Amino acid sequence: MSSFSPSNARAEMSELRRLRTLLPPELQSWVTVEASTSTNPPLITCEEIGRDEIEVLVDLVKWDNLAMDQRNLLFWHQVARIQNDTIPKDGWEMAALAIGLGGAVGELWVQDGLLLLLATGLCGFSGWRLYQRNNSQNSLEHATAADEKAIALATRFGYTLPNAYKSLGSALKVLAEQTPSKRKRKQIEARLQALKASAAEAKARSRSMRPEQQPYGPSYQ
Numbered sequence: 001m002s003s004f005s006p007s008n009a010r011a012e013m014s015e016l017r018r019l020r021t022l023l024p025p026e027l028q029s030w031v032t033v034e035a036s037t038s039t040n041p042p043l044i045t046c047e048e049i050g051r052d053e054i055e056v057l058v059d060l061v062k063w064d065n066l067a068m069d070q071r072n073l074l075f076w077h078q079v080a081r082i083q084n085d086t087i088p089k090d091g092w093e094m095a096a097l098a099i100g101l102g103g104a105v106g107e108l109w110v111q112d113g114l115l116l117l118l119a120t121g122l123c124g125f126s127g128w129r130l131y132q133r134n135n136s137q138n139s140l141e142h143a144t145a146a147d148e149k150a151i152a153l154a155t156r157f158g159y160t161l162p163n164a165y166k167s168l169g170s171a172l173k174v175l176a177e178q179t180p181s182k183r184k185r186k187q188i189e190a191r192l193q194a195l196k197a198s199a200a201e202a203k204a205r206s207r208s209m210r211p212e213q214q215p216y217g218p219s220y221q
Contacts, residue, residue: 070171080149
């Protein structure tokens with residue numbers, strides 16, 4: 001486990017700087033890493049804070065309870081979400097839905113058929129986008145895709161493939177144990193199962209290669 005204390009401001013800044021060094025060079029100009037200041041925040045998440053600007057927010061109190069390798073893989077999971085363009089946008093759907101509903105009610109009153117059609121169309125489109133955003137299957141697919149890319153990022157930063165899988169898997173186990181929401185915990189457990197299947201496939205591929213071709217050694221534990 002890391003020795004940095006969340007009560008020590010200098011240590012917190014040091015950890016944030018360390019995480020910034022884990023950003024791929026192509027992201028460093030428009031992705032920032034900051035400590036979360038909200039009440040009861042998630043362990044780590046991403047937010048769009050402006051045009052072409054993303055902020056990774058970390059709850060350093062909870063973060064301190066994870067091993068360094070677990071932190072790194074969870075951080076790269078967020079980086080992968082950014083690279084896959086699956087970060088929720090600025091919430092225009094809710095605003096559009098409210099405008100559409102308000103417009104529909106107003107046009108029912110004045111009985112303007114064209115404007116009523118436009119208002120209901122706006123409601124339908126924004127509602128469909130909200131459904132897509134909150135659909136659990138889509139969320140799981142995005143999360144597992146980000147897990148796969150996080151593994152690739154870890155190897156890019158010097159991890160062996162087995163250690164990358166092991167670090168992310170142990171991090172997901174900790175998250176599952178600490179997540180009170182049954183729905184969110186099931187999604188983490190589903191990610192863990194997908195990760196295990198991916199690791200098994202990687203292990204099978206490594207065994208099928210000649211020893212001199214194996215990039216991380218013949219034994220995959």
